[in-house]
Amino acid sequence: MHDGSGRIVVQNLSKQFGAVNAVQNLSFTVEPGSVTGFLGPNGAGKTTTLRMLLGLVTPTSGMATINGRPHSQLGNPARVVGSVLENEGFHPGRTARNHLRVYAAAIGVPDRRADEVLGLVGLGSAADRKAGGFSLGMRQRLALATALLGDPQVLVLDEPTNGLDPEGILWLRNFLRSYAREQRRTVLVSSHLLNEVEQLIDQVVIISQGVTRYYGPLEQLRKSQQSRVLVQPADPSALVKALQENGITGVSPTPDGRVAVAGSTVQQIGDIAAKAGIAVYGMQEDHADLERMFFQLTQAQYTGAPGYPPPQQPQYQGPPPGYPPQQYPPSGPQHQQQHWGGPQQ
Numbered sequence: 268m269h270d271g272s273g274r275i276v277v278q279n280l281s282k283q284f285g286a287v288n289a290v291q292n293l294s295f296t297v298e299p300g301s302v303t304g305f306l307g308p309n310g311a312g313k314t315t316t317l318r319m320l321l322g323l324v325t326p327t328s329g330m331a332t333i334n335g336r337p338h339s340q341l342g343n344p345a346r347v348v349g350s351v352l353e354n355e356g357f358h359p360g361r362t363a364r365n366h367l368r369v370y371a372a373a374i375g376v377p378d379r380r381a382d383e384v385l386g387l388v389g390l391g392s393a394a395d396r397k398a399g400g401f402s403l404g405m406r407q408r409l410a411l412a413t414a415l416l417g418d419p420q421v422l423v424l425d426e427p428t429n430g431l432d433p434e435g436i437l438w439l440r441n442f443l444r445s446y447a448r449e450q451r452r453t454v455l456v457s458s459h460l461l462n463e464v465e466q467l468i469d470q471v472v473i474i475s476q477g478v479t480r481y482y483g484p485l486e487q488l489r490k491s492q493q494s495r496v497l498v499q500p501a502d503p504s505a506l507v508k509a510l511q512e513n514g515i516t517g518v519s520p521t522p523d524g525r526v527a528v529a530g531s532t533v534q535q536i537g538d539i540a541a542k543a544g545i546a547v548y549g550m551q552e553d554h555a556d557l558e559r560m561f562f563q564l565t566q567a568q569y570t571g572a573p574g575y576p577p578p579q580q581p582q583y584q585g586p587p588p589g590y591p592p593q594q595y596p597p598s599g600p601q602h603q604q605q606h607w608g609g610p611q612q
């Protein structure tokens with residue numbers, strides 16, 4: 268039997284479909300009591316990973332366990348893990364309540380549980396309506412209700428914000444947060460859009476091309492955001508030299524002829540430029556937001572040949588132009604450095 272921990276462990280998990288390395292040596296752990304975002308662009312390998320976790324796809328190598336066991340050895344899996352995967356259909360002619368009753372019977376929970384879960388997801392008033400007439404947002408809620416039938420310890424949701432309006436996303440956020448935190452459940456949520464789940468998640472696993480790019484608390488990723496100043500000088504190399512002579516280290520020229528300066532203020536830069544007699548035509552403060560970091564961490568997938576198809580060995584690619592390398596990846600006691608990776612050449 269399983270150990271009841273509520274922990275999800277993915278360990279050196281890989282899946283190849285013919286020549287496609289859908290998932291490559293992926294490792295992460297999800298603990299109960301928090302919501303973990305599993306993020307990456309389309310085609311990154313999220314659904315394949317979740318399907319391996321749920322016993323629907325056989326890994327090429329590595330392991331995915333829930334409560335210390337592969338899905339096939341969970342005993343009564345619907346009591347342990349509830350899931351919503353992409354493109355799950357409903358019988359269009361069946362009412363929401365009847366759909367849930369069919370599933371309730373299949374996993375051995377009483378009929379009345381159908382009405383309980385409809386209430387939980389805010390579909391109580393639609394219980395007698397046919398699922399075929401539901402909006403995409405209502406279908407997402409009905410799929411979530413189905414996943415909740417067994418009152419599972421672990422919830423795995425693949426792109427649950429797809430089709431939800433802002434009000435639906437807010438509702439989902441409150442629901443999942445209280446499910447995870449107040450009831451000490453484990454929640455793993457995938458998405459290809461960071462901003463749709465940012466408010467919802469505590470921990471994040473970012474992948475692209477089947478490889479982990481970042482794994483750690485979202486807060487850590489946020490803290491690593493560092494602002495920089497973009498300076499437009501008459502003579503970029505003279506400004507770089509002057510700044511460095513004045514002890515400013517985070518200086519790098521940008522491809523468009525400007526100079527990016529991290530860890531310094533507009534005033535400091537202006538004073539140094541004036542003293543060195545270098546004309547400055549403009550300065551702009553620039554903040555690295557999470558969205559951009561997400562893009563930087565995953566963009567290798569879009570670079571095309573020769574970076575595509577996915578290379579074999581992970582290697583961190585480096586920060587965006589103008590950001591000091593030591594800031595990427597963020598480091599700290601909680602951050603697990605060994606999980607950083609990037610495209611390999």
Ligand SMILES: Nc1ncnc2c1ncn2[C@@H]1O[C@H](COP(=O)(O)OP(=O)(O)O)[C@@H](O)[C@H]1O
Binds near residue numbers: 284310312315
């Ligand atoms: N059954 C399959 N047969 C062949 N290739 C597949 C199959 N399932 C997924 N893939 C490929 O694996 C890669 C990862 O897909 P997927 O896990 O669906 O990514 P995501 O969910 O992150 O969008 C993609 O290149 C996809 O085309």
Ligand SMILES: [Mg+2]
Binds near residue numbers: 310313314315425
């Ligand atoms: Mg997917």
